Amino acid sequence: MDAPRYCTHCAAPVTPGDTFCASCGARVTQPPPEPAPPKGGYRDPATGAWVRDEAAVADAKKQLKGTLPLTIVAIVVIILVVWSYIG
Numbered sequence: 065m066d067a068p069r070y071c072t073h074c075a076a077p078v079t080p081g082d083t084f085c086a087s088c089g090a091r092v093t094q095p096p097p098e099p100a101p102p103k104g105g106y107r108d109p110a111t112g113a114w115v116r117d118e119a120a121v122a123d124a125k126k127q128l129k130g131t132l133p134l135t136i137v138a139i140v141v142i143i144l145v146v147w148s149y150i151g
């Protein structure tokens with residue numbers, strides 16, 4: 065998971081996860097975290113680049129379209145129930 069790292073102060077190998085160098089005690093700077101993958105994408109094993117998964121994006125849009133009318137109906141029903149209680 066963690067790539068082998070070296071102390072920026074004395075160049076001694078540093079155990080991944082260590083905050084301080086075991087050799088000289090200097091603080092080991094953590095490598096910047098990998099940017100989050102874009103939604104509906106996957107990493108191409110050949111190039112290492114993020115590829116947009118059109119099928120997954122289309123699927124997510126379809127799911128959203130399927131649940132949106134149900135949400136609207138639910139809200140209208142709740143309003144009607146509250147209305148009947150008030151009225």
Ligand SMILES: [Zn+2]
Binds near residue numbers: 072075085086
């Ligand atoms: Zn060191």
